[in-house]
Amino acid sequence: MLALGWALIGTAGAQDPWQTVEIRADEYSFNPNRILVKADHPLELVVVNEGHEPHQFRSALFKDQMVEVHIGENVVRGRGIEIVDIAAGATARIKLLSPPPGQYDFQCRVPSHHGMDGMILIETAR
Numbered sequence: 353m354l355a356l357g358w359a360l361i362g363t364a365g366a367q368d369p370w371q372t373v374e375i376r377a378d379e380y381s382f383n384p385n386r387i388l389v390k391a392d393h394p395l396e397l398v399v400v401n402e403g404h405e406p407h408q409f410r411s412a413l414f415k416d417q418m419v420e421v422h423i424g425e426n427v428v429r430g431r432g433i434e435i436v437d438i439a440a441g442a443t444a445r446i447k448l449l450s451p452p453p454g455q456y457d458f459q460c461r462v463p464s465h466h467g468m469d470g471m472i473l474i475e476t477a478r
């Protein structure tokens with residue numbers, strides 16, 4: 353259960369629903385590649401690798417944040433996770449409890465994967 357996964361780093365308020373955004377990766381793009389969400393509300397990025405090659409989801413957004421990444425049965429939780437590697441056919445669920453406002457690039461930097469770029473715009477909630 354989600355709540356258990358977050359138990360170590362605090363619990364999102366019951367009134368604070370998750371913002372879930374699905375992003376599909378393939379050769380060689382992310383779709384969508386422009387994402388708009390609200391700051392300070394829990395965010396789950398579901399990155400689905402629909403391609404035939406491994407892809408990455410990298411973002412400076414994760415740099416100073418506590419992030420929880422689920423890929424299949426594997427869960428990694430920590431601060432400073434900047435690169436999430438996603439095998440062909442796999443799905444990574446990347447969770448942040450309180451995304452900070454700002455504009456954050458994301459990309460895949462596997463050599464020759466040019467064009468796999470995008471942007472997450474996190475707006476201050478009103």
Ligand SMILES: [Cu+2]
Pocket residue numbers: 406407408460461462465468
């Ligand atoms: Cu790639």
